Amino acid sequence: MELEGNICDEPGREVSATAAIAFHPGRPARYRVRARVAALLEDDDFVVVDKPAGVLTVPTAERESDTLLARVLDYLHHRYRRRPFAGVVHRLDKDTSGAVVFARNRQALRYFQDLFRRHAIEREYLAIVEGRPPESGTFDADLVRDRGDRRRGVARGREEGRRAVTRYRALERLGKATLVSVELETGRTHQVRVHFAAAGHPVVGDRVYRPRDLPFPPPEAPRQMLHARVLGFASPRDGSLVRAESPIPDDFAKVLEALRAKTKAPRKTPGR
Secondary structure, eight states, X not given: OEETTEEOOOTTOOOOTTOOEEOOTXXXXXXXXXXXXXXXXXXXXXXXXXXXXXXXXXXXXXXXXSOHHHHHHHXXXXXXXXXXXXXXXXXXXXXXXXXXXXXXXXXXXXXXXXXXXXXXXXXEEEEEEESOOOSEEEEEOOEESOSSSSSOEEOOTTOOOBOOEEEEEEEEEOSSEEEEEEEESSOOXXXXXXXXXXXXXXXXXXXXXXXXXXXXXXXXXSSOOEEEEEEEEEOTTTOOEEEEEOOOOXXXXXXXXXXXXXXXOOOOOOOO
């Protein structure tokens, strides 16, 4: 359909009574939106999708049109042929990939918001971090919104911050880098990136939080090597366990293989 001479495929869009609308039945259907998001799990209450790196979860003040939210709305519209609802429950950074859940009705949205508020969610990330942190550990350090350079950071001295707890365990040593499994006890913005950077082991490819005084150059990566692999929760309908797993994306796998090739490390499949 064309609206005022421009292609329009936004479901439920309101237009004025005098708007010029044209429909061309012979034009090929635009199915491109169907392939722009991959659903990992879904039912009448939620949809868990696989977010690619480089895509915002929701628009910023700049009102970006191509976001994960927009893609989910397009997916639901084309799948169910009615005006969709997609409630935003949580977010991933633009350059972080992995599993994200959206509520499909307002009751489910309130349910998921309560789960995340109580941290009653299983969230596991894979990350490639610089250096060789201990085999396992816990970062329990409050975070502040501005550490003095308009970036988030760990609270210092008597600074008041928000409690943030990150648990991790090493999965594979990769020379001057390590593949780790990360579990969040809390879910603060940039929590994983800030905690590991403050410990001297920034996420590979993180150009925002990497300390400038680290003694060795970082391994090359197209973006921060952080992937939300597992998302688990109790179903809002019957309380049964729901667990979605996002496959490792190609760019993450390529960095892993490059590091393994440099260190001649035996190939392993990340596991729990």
